[in-house]
Amino acid sequence: MKKYLTTTAIVLLAGNSSFAQELVGIAPDPDAEYSPYISHDYPNQVFFGDTHLHTAYSTDSALVGATTTPDDAYRFAKGETVTSSNGIEARLQRPLDFLVVADHAENLGLVIALEEENAEVLANDWGRGLFEVFAPRTPEAQTEAYLYWAGAFTLGGEEAGDPLADTSLHETMWQRMVEAAERHNDPGAFSALIGYEWTSGPNGNNLHRVVMMRDGKDAAEQVVPFSSYDSENPEDLWDWMEGYEETTGGRIMSIPHNGNLSNGLMFDDRTFDGDALDTAYAERRMQWEPVYEVTQIKGDGEAHPMLSPDDAFADYGTWDTGSFGPELKKPEMLPREYAREALKRGLAYSESIGANPFKFGMIGSTDSHTALATTGDDNFFGKVSVVEPTADPVRFEEQITGLATPDDPSDDIVHAQALASGLAAVWARENTREAIWDAFARKEVFATTGTRLRVRVFAGTDFSPDDLERSDFAAHGYANGVPMGGDLTGVTEAPKLLIRALRDPDAANLDRVQVIKGWLDANGETQERVYDVACADARAIVDDACEGAVGNTVDVATATYSNSIGDPFLEAFWEDPDFDPAQRAFYYVRVLEIPTPRWTTYDAAFFGIDLPEGVEPTHQERAYTSPIWVTPG
Structure with missing residues (x-):
């Protein structure tokens, strides 16, 4: 049987000077730190999230059936079971680490206001007309209401201005979105970054950006989102962002997306106003737009087989025929739509003007309009609520592009061609708004098409x-x-x-x-x-x-x-x-x-x-x- 020394025995033995000397260790360097991790400050974790998710606060989402809110979006991203707009229970296999609810700034929360019979909207002539069209709440009424609203937003846009500019709807709904993000932000566990989408679409060509803030409620509520009613020019958005930082002391960036539907404008050789790119433009673009959304539901934008004929894997999720406007896609537009080609042309600009306007990092996100950030192919809830999981042919056949060119079906892309994509992955030390945003700013990020x-x-x-x-x-x-x-x-x-x-x-x-x-x-x-x-x-x-x-x-x-x-x-x-x-x-x-x-x-x-x-x-x-x-x- 083994015997062990008791504490008392140890003390008695220690009284013997020779034994006591044997117990004395070598004193460490007083400046040394035993734990090797105290001084580590480099990114040591990967966090996965979605920076591009829409809810019923986006008018285009709500007018095609979305009823889910920012609160639903955050709860779903955090791993809770949520009921979709069509009554289907949904849950992620694993929670996300961060989320940006990026509802469209243009008439933010309009359908929510119609449901609430908002007094300011009803007092506005245009708003009252929309309410009367929408009032039956039938699918037919929703379609008619969508066309009514699109006549102002899509067809009127910046030139016509916001038909609800004389109301406080914008401020009210923005405050609700900010408060939802504050409720769900849990530093160390889940980051709810505050943001929205600026939806510029000149002639139907996609120049959309997600605007993402580093800050919380105190800074975000000092402004209302800059929308495409204010301007469709990205440089004007950058001016507004610069003003945000000067006013609030906060930090902000925008994330361009969906260049494959821009008809060659996303990475154009000219500015929005038609000027040649110069050093000042290049430096400003990279200051405000350090990353690019390279993959999402509406196709993958890394490479194109025509531009990279020796790349056996370039033809993935290719959307190269459709657009949202009346102009058909032309082959000469493609070099100004895809990330790899833009990165290459950026090198040439570095040489010719001394700065690179296309020196971006790459992420993925969903652009889902269901409030459900689903990127698993076995759990995909679709682009919009009308194509949530169903055996109805609409799930595969819903037309997404080519609506403005009804006489030419070559421009049509349907929902079956959508990707269950994508995710933004960041290397950071902690899951906080600040650490996630900073990873984007230094471009230590990567894109996936949906897996982790x-x-x-x-x-x-x-x-x-x-x-x-x-x-x-x-x-x-x-x-x-x-x-x-x-x-x-x-x-x-x-x-x-x-x-x-x-x-x-x-x-x-x-x-x-x-x-x-x-x-x-x-x-x-x-x-x-x-x-x-x-x-x-x-x-x-x-x-x-x-x-x-x-x-x-x-x-x-x-x-x-x-x-x-x-x-x-x-x-x-x-x-x-x-x-x-x-x-x-x-x-x-x-x-x-x-x-x-x-x-x-x-x-x-x-x-x-x-x-x-x-x-x-x-x-x-x-x-x-x-x-x-x-x-x-």
Whole structure:
């Protein structure tokens, strides 16, 4: 039987001087800190959220059936079960970490006011007319009311002005939105960032921006949102944002989105007023718009197969025929709509005007108008309330674009072509408004098409392959290089990238990791190349590409798949083999999952209906990191 010394025995033994000497330890350095984490200040967590969600406070949402509120949106994002506008219970597999309810500023909360029979709206001639059209509350009345409102907003816009400008509706509804965000903001657990959407659409071309504040109620309530009734010119929005910061002492940014429906205006070579881009414009754009929403429900905007013919994965979620206006899409518009092409052209602008107007990080978000931020293909509640889950053909056939060109069906895009996308992922130390916003500002963010896979990348000139195995991988990366969204300047030797990618624990394995390089060659022409740098299932890399496809385990009839292929984790050390220290360049990482069923395939299996025509039953979800830019020495 073992015997142990009692406390008393220890004390008695300690009375013996020689034993006491043995117990005396070496005194630590008084300046040393035992815990190694006290001085750590680099981002060490990934937070996933949606910066682009609409509720019934958006007039276009409510007039097509949305009844859900900002409170519903926040509760749903936090993991609660919420009843949709059509009476369907909905819940996320896992809560989000942050959310921006970004309702349209234009006639904010108008339908809520009609439901409440708001006295100011009823006293306004235009408002009274809308109320009388809306009063029956029937689907037909909603359609007629939508057309009535669209005549002022879509067709009148800035030129006609806000028909409710003489009411306090804007202020009242903005205050309600701000208060909802305050109720649900829970620092450390969930961040409800205050924001809205500025919905500029000249001639139906999409120049929309989400405006996102770093601040809380005290600052946000000092202003009312700047809308496209005030101006459709992004530079006027930036002026208003500058005024916000001067007035409140707060911080604010705008996030452009949906460039694939801008008919070439999102990344145009001219300003809104038609002037050539100059240094001042470039610097202002990047001051106020550090990130870009590259993927969402209305298509994926990373790359286009016509612009990147050597990229086997460029044709993903491509919306390149439709628009919201009367002008049909033309091929020459495409280079000014897609992120990769804009990033390349930004390098040329850096050379010609000394500043880069398209030096943006990349995120995803939903643009859902249901108040339900659903990005899982097996849990997709659609673009608007009328296409929430149902066996009714409307779910697949609802027309989204081409409404202004009824005589030309080539411009039509229907809801079956929508993506269950996307999410914004940020690297930060804590889940607070301030930390999330700051990650956006420094572009340490990445986009996913809906899953929560994790990606980390560092670039520097002193990394080695052994650095991938370091226990202090992140600390070493920050100390000796730059993360996604960063800059390497004065570089004279080839950048070396350290990359790690980890699958979503509730989703699919990974297929491959790729580095996308863009550069400006000696002739001033922009170039690009895709390098596969890590391949699942031990596939070799031959001529910078994984040898063979990863395979496809999807059973379309049952909408199931297996993780028997692919890898849960991929990593890579990659050194640019074609680096020229005289050339401007950027690198970003794209990670592909193995094939999984699209939401249309899940729907077909669940409702027992046919798959929609013209839509592939499977796809490969993906992530895009913000670039790292390299400037010559």
